[in-house]
Amino acid sequence: MLTNWSGNVTFSTTTLHEPRTVEELQAVVAAQARLRVLGTGHSFSRIADSDAALVSVRGITGPVEFDDDAGTVDVPAGARYGDIVEQLHGHGRALHNLGSLPHISVAGAAATGTHGSGVGTPGLAAAVRGIELVRADGELVHLRAGDDDFAGAVVGLGALGVVTRLTLATQPTFAMRQQVWLDAPTTTVLEQFDTVMSSGYSVSLFIDPGPHDVIGRIFVKSLADAEPVDGAAWGARPATSPEHPLAGEDARAATPQLGEVRPWFEVLPHFRLSFTPSSGDEQQTEYFVDARDGAAALEAVLALDLDDALQVMEIRTIRRDDLWLSMAGGRDSFALHFTWHNRDEAVRRACLAVEEVLRPFAPRPHWGKVFFLDRDEVRSRYDRLPAFAALAARFDPDRTFGNDFLERYVY
Template sequence: MRERITNWAGNVVFSTETVHRPKSITEVQETVAAAGALRVLGSGHSFNRLADTDGALISLADLPRVIEIAEDRKTVRVDGGLRYGDLAAPLTEAGLALHNLASLPHISVAGAVATATHGSGVRNGNLATAVAGLEIVRADGELVTLTRDDADLAGAVVGLGALGVVTALTLDVSPAAELRQYVYENLPASADLGAVLADGYSVSLFTRWSGRDIDQVWLKRHDPMPAGDFHGATPADGPRHPVPGMPAENCTEQGGVPGPWHARLPHFRMEFTPSSGEELQSEWHVPLSAARDAISAVGDLRSRVAAVLQVCELRTIAADDLWLSPNYRRDSLALHFTWIADTSAVLPVVADLERALAPFAARPHWGKIFTTPAADLRAAYPHFSDFAALVRRFDPTAKFTNDWLSSLL
């Protein structure tokens, strides 16, 4: 069918109006085999043209929902169109949990994994690190299954949609546990950053770069916190939203009230419908060992940044071995910027930040706004040539390679 398609934020209008919506895996295979240029349409939470195509889009939203817990209760198999928020409650009812979630539970599992979207925690890998298996429809329509016994899996997990259509994923799970969420305000710039970021299961720092102190600390942990300050930050006197002036009722419960893991790890409630067209996003990952210096470098641009910023979030992600993960072989600090919805005003600031963070070997989030040259991106990943070879093997006719990926590959 033909329809005008935009991404979540509305800053990208796709170059095609053709969207295929198969209702079975067989239909997916037939659609892929017959198609020319093709890209998968997920939840649309990318802010660049990674998912764009001038051919056709394929959506898995109409596939039957699949949530199959393994007999040993160590993994769950899910379909390629499932959202994290729709997986979380059934897992919890079964007494199981994922190791982490992103800020928004509305995003698709396959899309988040393909771009190494993450969540937070010094001991927590990004969401892609939970993948124990992938089922991919290749360009010729063949359904291929990869497991951790396959050398290709490390390259295919963060695959940018370049290998084919991911119709199912197998994810690691563990016993569910309750979490508590606390919000603190005005963390002194002199606080021990490493100690702050490690003092919880998941820790996020929010700043508007209007001063040197951190505006908010969002702390998620299993054990209750003692009353009083947190590394010099004071407890918030009520619920907060990360962006000043926005309604706190859209956010997950705070104040240390215990609740299910899936109702505390995201910042926002599943029943809250995210706004669209009101923001742009960029994010860069630097080695955690360089966190203080990277923050200082951004601070030197604070007036430029603050002029177009809604809020900036600082988070940590553990190292992994996935070829195109921004956290490949290094514990990382992610500097996430939520901008105003003005591309012409934001892009020059993005370029300034990239220059400031270049000395720290910053790797951009694949789904956000960045201007890093393709050659620099290739150089940032030791296995990039291996990934390009894997793409050629799965998709020799470049059916899934759009203009954005072509410049990269």
């Protein structure tokens, strides 16, 4: 059997192609009637599922190539962020943002709109400036920022082809530090919500099961030269030893804290590449609402009893981008992320309850995580979805890269 990372998805095929070159990939793609791309398997929905065959580009390695004049870097699509960040830093460059874990592939993150956090920083896909992919007919094509439909192709859900390389915008490397604040009264945080969420380059609130009178942990990731945050203004106390995002888990898996100044790539993720991220035995869900509704949406969710399913809830913000199927497309966004126990029925009940209270806020679910919103609701959240469906029809008229997930929400 083939499964995703946590084992909550067993894929509908046991066939996995693992070409070692672009030419081998082109031959594989051209020979298939149905095919889906499998990244690092960190999606919890059935977005990557196939009833015919899967293909991985992890084995198609290649150089990390810098264009110093353009300020960009070309990377293999199957590379994990943790595989490339040290090379970027060594070249004096950095990405504007990173996800919670460096274990995810660059192409998989872009294709699903996976993001990172920060009121001033858009998601990972916003860095994409060029795409090299193999279409269903086996042809290798290149797309560049400024091309027609480029903004539709970046968060492509695997519907256009198999991405082989990506060009990413970079910026000069920078240093950061991370502080963790504990047990801030929830009422105070909600009253000062915008101040708390904008107190660092990237801010995450972690809320445990049980009574929600306090926010258990607030992770504040700041530029090294920024004024240190004083969480006492929110009624919080400083952590005196490293903290894991999930209460009780081994904090050695977490990135450096206690104000230690480190390079950007060692601070922006929550987890170290050498450790299993999060808890491992889990499912995940995430919903995005307009940032202006953030405090109200959080307050509505905190009124629910989710303890049967919940391991931890994470709250963060993402700056808007112009990508058609990005969860933050066209609006600064507030994200409510849930790490669930790996129990299907409990997760279903919890998701339905969350979706019901968030419905007035027009939530967009993360494409790669568990959700139960119906087709019409999801489609209504994206004005450019019909245009994306037309783009997919041009690139893949026979729906070689289709599956039930795309049939339901896209085609």
